[in-house]
Amino acid sequence: MATERLYQQDVYLREADLTVCELREYKGKMQVACGSTIFFPEGGGQLCDLGTLGGVPVTDVKEDKETGTVWHTVEDASGFAPGKTVRAVLDWQRRFDHMQMHCGEHVLSGRFFELFGVENHGFHMGEDYMTIDMAARDGSPVTDEMIAAAERAANEVIWQNVPVTTTWFDTAEEAKSMPVRKEIKFGEDISVVTVGSADAPYDCCACCGTHPSTTGQIGLVSVLKAENYKGMTRITIKAGRPALEESILRSKIASQLAQKHSCEVSTLLEREAANDAKNDLVRRELSELKSALAKAEEEKLKEALPAFEGSLAIFRYPLMSADDLQSMARKAEEIFTKPAALYSEKDKTVVLATPGTPAAGQLVKEYANMYGGKGGGSKTLARAIFTKKADAELFMDLLEKHLR
Numbered sequence: 384m385a386t387e388r389l390y391q392q393d394v395y396l397r398e399a400d401l402t403v404c405e406l407r408e409y410k411g412k413m414q415v416a417c418g419s420t421i422f423f424p425e426g427g428g429q430l431c432d433l434g435t436l437g438g439v440p441v442t443d444v445k446e447d448k449e450t451g452t453v454w455h456t457v458e459d460a461s462g463f464a465p466g467k468t469v470r471a472v473l474d475w476q477r478r479f480d481h482m483q484m485h486c487g488e489h490v491l492s493g494r495f496f497e498l499f500g501v502e503n504h505g506f507h508m509g510e511d512y513m514t515i516d517m518a519a520r521d522g523s524p525v526t527d528e529m530i531a532a533a534e535r536a537a538n539e540v541i542w543q544n545v546p547v548t549t550t551w552f553d554t555a556e557e558a559k560s561m562p563v564r565k566e567i568k569f570g571e572d573i574s575v576v577t578v579g580s581a582d583a584p585y586d587c588c589a590c591c592g593t594h595p596s597t598t599g600q601i602g603l604v605s606v607l608k609a610e611n612y613k614g615m616t617r618i619t620i621k622a623g624r625p626a627l628e629e630s631i632l633r634s635k636i637a638s639q640l641a642q643k644h645s646c647e648v649s650t651l652l653e654r655e656a657a658n659d660a661k662n663d664l665v666r667r668e669l670s671e672l673k674s675a676l677a678k679a680e681e682e683k684l685k686e687a688l689p690a691f692e693g694s695l696a697i698f699r700y701p702l703m704s705a706d707d708l709q710s711m712a713r714k715a716e717e718i719f720t721k722p723a724a725l726y727s728e729k730d731k732t733v734v735l736a737t738p739g740t741p742a743a744g745q746l747v748k749e750y751a752n753m754y755g756g757k758g759g760g761s762k763t764l765a766r767a768i769f770t771k772k773a774d775a776e777l778f779m780d781l782l783e784k785h786l787r
């Protein structure tokens with residue numbers, strides 16, 4: 384049996400006494416149908432209402448399209464029986480969020496269409512945000528300027544606090560008398576939502592969702608992001624309370640960043656650009672200094688190695704990283720006529736260079752793990768990484784004895 388939709392007569396009905404008609408188990412869950420309902424079932428891109436029925440949480444509400452029955456999924460159906468009167472209570476914040484969001488989307492889509500001939504080709508509504516996939520009729524791109532202009536114009540329609548009305552038609556043919564923005568594709572029971580007056584509406588389109596009675600109740604509509612999507616422009620938007628929450632969050636983050644950089648929010652981007660330029664300069668200077676240091680250390684190695692007579696030449700570097708040492712060793716490969724350990728103290732890593740015999744990688748594999756080290760490498764170049772400085776020293780000591 385088709386359920387009477389009380390929200391179609393009064394969208395502000397938050398509570399009502401309903402009479403239970405039927406119970407059923409559906410996909411392992413208990414569902415209740417009543418003669419009428421204040422719960423909006425999922426549909427037209429809008430999520431379903433939640434709340435309680437007879438004091439029991441309602442977890443989902445869906446419509447059986449064939450019979451028109453609205454089924455309320457309940458956590459526990461033991462207290463329900465046909466003929467019993469139960470109190471229905473909506474999660475009003477959720478419902479009003481959806482009303483604000485849905486209506487915000489209408490107003491914004493209407494502005495895009497009227498100002499730029501940009502059409503809404505797809506719409507998705509999440510818990511607190513929506514996306515619209517848009518494209519201009521003539522195929523021209525949707526620019527940032529167009530988005531900003533439509534966003535402003537939509538908020539101006541909100542300030543004007545014009546009425547939002549729903550008109551019902553039995554057939555699509557009858558609904559054609561309305562100045563709809565989008566062609567009506569379904570056949571019967573059509574609801575057309577008009578923003579403003581019917582002769583010069585700010586928006587007019589078929590929609591089965593729930594909307595507030597005036598645009599002022601939307602409060603705010605804001606575009607958060609625009610990106611390319613399958614040759615169209617996908618914008619992410621928020622409206623109503625979710626838009627306000629987003630604005631508060633963004634404002635808080637911007638204020639904290641401005642405070643951190645000792646500037647105003649309005650000059651944050653300039654400050655950021657100045658900081659980037661400063662960081663680039665520091666990075667360049669650091670890179671030059673590192674190259675100069677590596678060059679000087681390479682010269683020292685070239686001088687010291689030929690004169691060295693022990694089994695393993697050990698060099699300790701407090702400032703250079705293992706990466707720096709490895710690249711220096713690679714450049715000066717030909718000077719390692721004897722095994723040498725280049726030790727990066729800050730990375731607790733030994734870079735081992737040999738003429739190939741003995742093989743550097745093999746030596747690391749055989750001896751490093753005795754002291755908790757790990758690593759490996761090629762015949763001529765390998766690295767052994769340790770967690771403690773003492774272990775790295777013991778490893779070099781062991782190697783020196785082994786190579787004697």
Ligand SMILES: [Zn+2]
Pocket residue numbers: 485486489576590591592593594
């Ligand atoms: Zn709608």
